[in-house]
Amino acid sequence: MQISSQSYSNSRRLIIIVLSVLAVLFFLLDIMLGSVSIPFGEVVRIVFLGESDTTAWLFIIEKIRLPKAITAIIVGCGLSVSGLQMQTLFRNPLAGPSELGITAGAGLGVAAVMLTSGSTASIYAIRQLGVSGSWLIVVMASLGAALVLSMVLLIAGRIKDNVILLIVGVMVGTITVSVISIWQYFSQPEELQEYILWTFGSLGGIVQYHLYVLSGVVIVGLLIAFSSSKALNAMLLGENYARSMGLTVGKTRFIIMASTSLLTGSITAFCGPIGFVGIAIPHITRSLLGTSDHRILIPCCCLVGTVLMLICDIISQMPGTQTVLPINVVTSLLGAPVVIWVIVSRNNLRSSFS
Amino acid sequence: MNDTPLLSARNLTIGYKTGKREPRIVSEALNLDLWPGQLVCLLGPNGAGKSTLMRTLSGLQPALSGEIIIDNESLVNLKPVDLAQKLSLVLTERIEAGNLTVRELVALGRTPYTGWLGTLSEIDKEKIDWSMDATDTKRYAGRRMNELSDGERQKVMLARALAQDTKLILLDEPTAHLDLPNRVEMMRLLHNLARQTNKAILLSTHELDLALQAADKLWLMHPDGKLVSGVPEDLVLNGSFEAAFIKNGFHFDRNTGTFTIHKEASSTPIYLSGKTNLVFWTKRALQREDYIVSDDPALPHKIEIIESEESPVWVFDNGLTSKKHLNISELIADLQHIKKVK
Numbered sequence: 001m002q003i004s005s006q007s008y009s010n011s012r013r014l015i016i017i018v019l020s021v022l023a024v025l026f027f028l029l030d031i032m033l034g035s036v037s038i039p040f041g042e043v044v045r046i047v048f049l050g051e052s053d054t055t056a057w058l059f060i061i062e063k064i065r066l067p068k069a070i071t072a073i074i075v076g077c078g079l080s081v082s083g084l085q086m087q088t089l090f091r092n093p094l095a096g097p098s099e100l101g102i103t104a105g106a107g108l109g110v111a112a113v114m115l116t117s118g119s120t121a122s123i124y125a126i127r128q129l130g131v132s133g134s135w136l137i138v139v140m141a142s143l144g145a146a147l148v149l150s151m152v153l154l155i156a157g158r159i160k161d162n163v164i165l166l167i168v169g170v171m172v173g174t175i176t177v178s179v180i181s182i183w184q185y186f187s188q189p190e191e192l193q194e195y196i197l198w199t200f201g202s203l204g205g206i207v208q209y210h211l212y213v214l215s216g217v218v219i220v221g222l223l224i225a226f227s228s229s230k231a232l233n234a235m236l237l238g239e240n241y242a243r244s245m246g247l248t249v250g251k252t253r254f255i256i257m258a259s260t261s262l263l264t265g266s267i268t269a270f271c272g273p274i275g276f277v278g279i280a281i282p283h284i285t286r287s288l289l290g291t292s293d294h295r296i297l298i299p300c301c302c303l304v305g306t307v308l309m310l311i312c313d314i315i316s317q318m319p320g321t322q323t324v325l326p327i328n329v330v331t332s333l334l335g336a337p338v339v340i341w342v343i344v345s346r347n348n349l350r351s352s353f354s
Numbered sequence: 355m356n357d358t359p360l361l362s363a364r365n366l367t368i369g370y371k372t373g374k375r376e377p378r379i380v381s382e383a384l385n386l387d388l389w390p391g392q393l394v395c396l397l398g399p400n401g402a403g404k405s406t407l408m409r410t411l412s413g414l415q416p417a418l419s420g421e422i423i424i425d426n427e428s429l430v431n432l433k434p435v436d437l438a439q440k441l442s443l444v445l446t447e448r449i450e451a452g453n454l455t456v457r458e459l460v461a462l463g464r465t466p467y468t469g470w471l472g473t474l475s476e477i478d479k480e481k482i483d484w485s486m487d488a489t490d491t492k493r494y495a496g497r498r499m500n501e502l503s504d505g506e507r508q509k510v511m512l513a514r515a516l517a518q519d520t521k522l523i524l525l526d527e528p529t530a531h532l533d534l535p536n537r538v539e540m541m542r543l544l545h546n547l548a549r550q551t552n553k554a555i556l557l558s559t560h561e562l563d564l565a566l567q568a569a570d571k572l573w574l575m576h577p578d579g580k581l582v583s584g585v586p587e588d589l590v591l592n593g594s595f596e597a598a599f600i601k602n603g604f605h606f607d608r609n610t611g612t613f614t615i616h617k618e619a620s621s622t623p624i625y626l627s628g629k630t631n632l633v634f635w636t637k638r639a640l641q642r643e644d645y646i647v648s649d650d651p652a653l654p655h656k657i658e659i660i661e662s663e664e665s666p667v668w669v670f671d672n673g674l675t676s677k678k679h680l681n682i683s684e685l686i687a688d689l690q691h692i693k694k695v696k
Contacts, residue, residue, distance in 0.1 A: 227470060227471075229471065229472070230465065230468070230470065230471055230472035233462060233465075233472060234462060234465050236454065236462075237449055237459075237462065238445075238447060238449070240414055240443070240445055240447065241443065241445065241449075243413075243414060243434065244412065244414070244438060244441070244442060244443040245438050245462065245463070245465040245466055245518065246434045246435035246436075246437065246438030246439070246465060246466035247434060247465070248434050286453060290453065291453060291454075291458075292453035292454050292458075293454075293458060295471060295472065
């Protein structure tokens, strides 16, 4: 037995090292590739030393590509950890931020800010907001996410049936989306166009203090998630066992919800609804590492999320061309097959959850 | 140490409170004591409130009134972490954390003792090792939960409860999904654990005969919510056991401690004599065929079992003629005649 657990941890270490190398590699690749191609050596020099002979390259990387790559990492970490927490909280493999309408809730929060501000500003104009404005957006988006999450939890919290939970989530999501639709119906065509642009999702354009706010909130969310990994582990056995092991289930649930809402809310506010990352990456990570221990899963979800988001971002830039695909389209194209795989291979699904 | 009960309930009322409606009382005025070193089986027909009582005693569900005292402290005053160090549970619900290895799952039992990240200390590891040894689960420590059979799974859940290192263990139908050898092993294991570790173990079960054999004490729950407790043998002899399970269609045999399926309007009484083990099995066959076995030799129908050198012979005397049969099958075929005559 010692031998087998030894070999487990050895292969686990190898996977983590490979993932870390891939993360660094794709990070540099993401910065290198784009409409203007910059040599790899120069990228490394700019990223690590902050100097270059060509000022144009320096500008492109420092002002555009580096923030975008960092945003990709933040999104990859935040959404996948939030999905992981939801899957454990609901004890359901199909739980995820976009599947249960949490992203839509965050969108509602964003919309609410725009509505009450009374201006003709659209959601897309978040990026024109000042520091206080970006904080307001984050708070509202997180509250919107929390609202939907608690609604789903209230209705389906006691039901372990995968299908019922999914239906409730989709319904709550639909209600949220239709509330947004009403607002869209009464808004100006220009606003509408920009709202639709927002729904495509974008990793670009988040610079300076927006990036600081976003990364700050996501780091707080991730820290909360990691510090509750012991509680999440206990939740694997179900609420009754968790309670019998000394967990205050209500408190734990609140903490997990807070972390999930912060992560999903802030990311959705800035980058638009990015689908499938939250549901797909925890599954990939679990099957890669063969464990349910959240102390390992949370950091590894971050790694896998980083790698995959960077890959998605590279694809969305369509290297060598001038076109850029919306990021949401790319993640969905890659993520949806993973969800299908999860549903089809019921064994995998059954073994992780009831 | 043995002078105070580990768990006691005083004037306890259990049931469900739903909204503003009248609470549904399952059972009231319960006075119970659970002593260290005792294995107590909670028995009762379906729907008598066994699970409700287990849930209430373990703090998963609030009591409607009355008091539960665990290790000299009132249950309502105990913080979850403190309670987790006094009482552990094995529940009926199937755990499907399939990605966890057996050892990881048992280690979760240390949750109340570990720090914020759940890192295991040397003491934790010792306790985990001990509980896996005690339940004989070390053989599959590295296997995943979804690779285990129901019997192995249940032992792992028990190991987890043992690793929690509590004086009290409550098990809700731990033998429910197991086959007979596994059920017997589970009961034997629990019985030994109670004796060796001086823990108090309470389990609810439907295994009447196993409970009669292994339990130090029975808590019998009647369908009307009344609870009688006592040593198994006392309860059998004073009729409480029968009363708890009373239902048409079977009766409790005090001689053997088993329930027999017993059809109404049964027919002909037959006198049966012979060697004990042969009589036992013949009696079962006759009862299945609706005959009443009596020990009155004056009856017209008699069966005598004679043991010859090689095999037993059943001699059936219907008052007029007597016939020899070499096995029970033939005997029963012959008995069909007296049924038809009637």
